[in-house]
Amino acid sequence: MPEHNTTRTINDVLFVLYLAFFVSLIFAFRAVTSISVALLLVTGIVKNRNQQKSFFNHNLKNPLLFFCALVFLLQFVSLLYTSDMEQGWKNIRLKSALVVIPLSLCCCDYLNETTRRKLLKWYCLALFCACLYAVFHALYRYSLTHNYSVLLYHPLVSIYSGHAVQFSILVFISLLHLFEALTKKTIVFSKYADLFLIAFFLVFLFLLSSKLVIAFFLVYFLYAMIRSFLFRSINAKFMIISFVSLTVFSLFIFSTQNRISNRFKEIVQTDFHFIKRERFNPGDYFNGLQFRLLQWEFVPGILNENKAWLVGVSPGDAQNYLNQKYISKNMYTGTVARGDKGFIGYNTHDQFLESLLETGVIGSLLFLIICWSFVKMIRERKKAELSFVTILLFVYSFSESVFETQYSLFLFLFFPLFFYLPKTKATR
Numbered sequence: 347m348p349e350h351n352t353t354r355t356i357n358d359v360l361f362v363l364y365l366a367f368f369v370s371l372i373f374a375f376r377a378v379t380s381i382s383v384a385l386l387l388v389t390g391i392v393k394n395r396n397q398q399k400s401f402f403n404h405n406l407k408n409p410l411l412f413f414c415a416l417v418f419l420l421q422f423v424s425l426l427y428t429s430d431m432e433q434g435w436k437n438i439r440l441k442s443a444l445v446v447i448p449l450s451l452c453c454c455d456y457l458n459e460t461t462r463r464k465l466l467k468w469y470c471l472a473l474f475c476a477c478l479y480a481v482f483h484a485l486y487r488y489s490l491t492h493n494y495s496v497l498l499y500h501p502l503v504s505i506y507s508g509h510a511v512q513f514s515i516l517v518f519i520s521l522l523h524l525f526e527a528l529t530k531k532t533i534v535f536s537k538y539a540d541l542f543l544i545a546f547f548l549v550f551l552f553l554l555s556s557k558l559v560i561a562f563f564l565v566y567f568l569y570a571m572i573r574s575f576l577f578r579s580i581n582a583k584f585m586i587i588s589f590v591s592l593t594v595f596s597l598f599i600f601s602t603q604n605r606i607s608n609r610f611k612e613i614v615q616t617d618f619h620f621i622k623r624e625r626f627n628p629g630d631y632f633n634g635l636q637f638r639l640l641q642w643e644f645v646p647g648i649l650n651e652n653k654a655w656l657v658g659v660s661p662g663d664a665q666n667y668l669n670q671k672y673i674s675k676n677m678y679t680g681t682v683a684r685g686d687k688g689f690i691g692y693n694t695h696d697q698f699l700e701s702l703l704e705t706g707v708i709g710s711l712l713f714l715i716i717c718w719s720f721v722k723m724i725r726e727r728k729k730a731e732l733s734f735v736t737i738l739l740f741v742y743s744f745s746e747s748v749f750e751t752q753y754s755l756f757l758f759l760f761f762p763l764f765f766y767l768p769k770t771k772a773t774r
Contacts, residue, residue, distance in 0.1 A: 356393045360456045361465070363389060368469045371756060372476045372516060374507040379756060383443075383450045390453035397455075405452040405769045410719040414444040414759070417712050417749075420705050424660040434662035441749060447759040457767040467534055470520045474543060477517070477550045480505060498605050499555045507753055514551060514559035515742065515757055519735055521547045521563060526731055529574050548592075552599060555606045557613060558745060562738050567592060569730075628678040628688075634695075638745065641694040644671045645703045658706035665693065667703070693747045700747040717743070723766045732765035 363386045370378035394403050421438045428434040451457065483505050487496040495501055503513045524544050527534045534540050551563060571589055600607045616635050621643075632640065648667045649655045659667055669690050673679060678688035694700045701709040720736045727733075739748075739758050748754040 352396055353393070356389060356396060357456065357461075359389050360386065360393065360454075361461070364465050365468055365472075367760075368465070369472050371753075372469075372472050372506070374753070376752060380752070383446055383756075386450040387446060387453055390450065390456065393454040393456065403452065403454050405455060405767055406449075408448070408452055408719075408763075408769060409722065410716060410759075410763070411445075411448040411452055413712055413715050413719060414448055417701075417709065417716070418442065418444045420709055420712065421661060424658070424662070424705055427657065428660035428662035430660075430662035430666065432662075433665075434660060437661040440752060440755075443752060443755045444749070444759070447756065448763060451760070451763040451767060452769075455768050457764065462764070463534075466523045470523065470534065470543060473516060473520050474546065476506065477547070481550070495605065498553055499609075502553055509753070510554045511556045511559065511742070511746070512753060512757060514554045514556035515738065517547050517551045517554065518559050518563055518738065519761065521551065522566065522731055522734055525566070525570055529570055548595075552595075552606055555609050557610055558742060559738070562734070562741070564592075564596065566730075566734050573730075625676045628676060630677070632677075634745075637692075638695050641696060641699050644668060645694060645699045647671070648703060649706070654706060656706045656708065658702065658704045658709060661704040664700070664704045665691065668693065693750050695746055697743040697746070697748045697750075700750060713749075720762055723762060727766055729765070732762065735765055736762040 363382050367379060367382040367386065369375070370382060390403075418438075418441055421434075421441050425431065425434045425438075480503055484497045484502050487501075488494070499510045503510055507513055521544060524534060524540055524547070528540060528544070535543070548563075551560060600610065612633050613635050616633060618636075618639070620630075621632075621636050621640050648659060648671065652659055652667075658664070672689040672692070679690050680686045680688040694703060698710055698713055701713040705712075717740055720740055724733045724736055739762065742748065743758060746754060748758040
């Protein structure tokens with residue numbers, strides 16, 4: 347087979363594998379997601395060997411890949427002092443994604459502006475289908491229960507990942523791509539189809555009720571409007587209509603009594619004195635902010651008690667120590683009747699704290715260096731899609747332990763590199 351035909355075939359395979367990754371990520375087919383990433387790595391190496399007669403590519407010279415590899419190696423070191431070897435090995439299997447995901451994207455020069463636009467077009471279409479089905483599923487459940495909660499937050503996407511914030515990030519990425527195309531006067535599908543998708547995803551984003559992602563989108567929207575005004579990249583009439591429409595819609599949501607606005611009001615009205623108690627009652631409710639602030643007391647306390655500030659208590663033992671804290675503080679730990687475990691099994695919901703607890707100052711510094719690698723990528727590219735997606739994921743990592751689940755690892759590591767690559771202009 348001629349070399350150019352082989353290259354085209356390999357590129358077609360990579361395109362299909364990226365689509366498989368997106369579809370599996372959106373619909374939460376976890377096994378397919380892992381398999382597609384592994385195949386992306388293998389196919390990328392074959393592409394390298396075919397085109398450059400080498401297994402290596404210039405994209406591999408990325409600090410993010412290097413520091414992710416160091417974090418992964420640190421998990422093996424933690425086996426030397428863990429008391430739960432089984433959990434330690436489970437942690438290593440999970441965090442192998444720290445190396446595999448960056449390698450799968452950086453191993454070849456497939457990604458560029460052209461391929462990225464093509465892939466994002468299909469990504470938007472797949473996400474639209476998933477959101478539409480989620481709406482129909484939620485409406486069907488509502489018809490049976492007459493409970494409005496099934497139309498919002500986690501229940502809305504319970505048929506997929508069930509995690510509204512993570513799904514909101516996927517929706518935000520689509521909105522960001524469609525808005526950027528609009529401001530640059532490029533078409534993703536067609537003019538009216540793009541506007542319809544923007545409106546649809548915007549409503550769905552508010553239904554998902556993620557405080558972080560909604561706030562982040564509003565910041566991006568303001569930035570996009572100011573940029574469009576300064577560079578006159580959008581018709582002034584359209585810009586005014588868009589701004590007024592979103593403002594009225596947002597004011598209606600936040601000024602009326604509804605479950606979406608209540609989630610924001612709950613945070614604004616946080617009682618900070620409540621978490622200062624020595625002990626709690628099992629019936630006490632903690633909002634998201636209170637629970638995360640509580641972790642800033644628990645983690646240093648655990649590290650002090652175990653004299654483990656340098657290397658942590660190990661990933662294998664970290665959750666057991668947190669569980670003991672929940673029990674000692676008399677927090678809700680589940681009941682037999684309800685069949686739940688309460689706070690037992692809840693991690694720190696903050697990757698910096700999780701790294702500090704598991705692998706000490708060394709691990710937390712490596713995590714911060716990974717975040718610095720993201721900042722370096724943003725400064726090199728200076729592109730809105732990369733900047734806003736990466737900063738959102740960076741902020742998200744301080745409200746969730748993103749290295750502790752496969753799904754969040756894929757989100758955190760895949761999309762910044764996806765919007766960043768190639769490291770230099772690809773030569774084809």
